[in-house]
Amino acid sequence: MSLLAKELNLPADIAAKRLLGCCLVRDMGDQSIVCKIVETEAYDHLDPASHSYRGITPRNEVMFREAGLAYVYFTYGMHHCLNVVVGPSEHGSAVLIRAAEPLSGLDLIKASRQKIKNNLMLTNGPGKICQALNIGREFNGHDLTQKPFRLVIKTPIKDSEIVVTKRIGITKATDKKRRFYIANNPYVSRYS
């Protein structure tokens, strides 16, 4: 079991908060893109809004594997969404990465997001992050301790700096407050 898997062997809500401030590192040839996670959402098998709610299927099987893997799925006919698998495997839990702040490799990100002029709009949504980091289904099940796509754990963000809200873009269990973001961070997808 990797150190990352041990670090993320947490209930989805706790893991979603723990992932705030952590970094995604995407190696592109001899350069790298680094982004800080600023917004997350929690999902698990007890949650009607979760892909794992009805048990294992071909799409969601990675959610029932070891923490620290990437769960990447395709939606709306044109977008990918990135999740980090967390918790004990039987929980089918994962954390959706909804927004991130570019720390380096801005030129590489812009190359994948050519129509976008405002830097705040490059990575402030789950589909946008996958475009910016060049993440597709080929990374579904990828071990995030390994190149060319890694998750680096950082110092936890204090609870006092985390905002908790309802989730975005779902139609089930819309009352549950399982969205988390870093207060006052301009790269968050939206405020509410």
Next chain:
DNA sequence: ACTGCGATGTCCT
């Protein structure tokens, strides 16, 4: 500021 909507592929019932 907000609202509506078209694009588009895959999974699941």
Next chain:
DNA sequence: GGACATCGCAGTT
């Protein structure tokens, strides 16, 4: 056949 953990543009207030 319907739903979908979205995005970006166009139109309106």
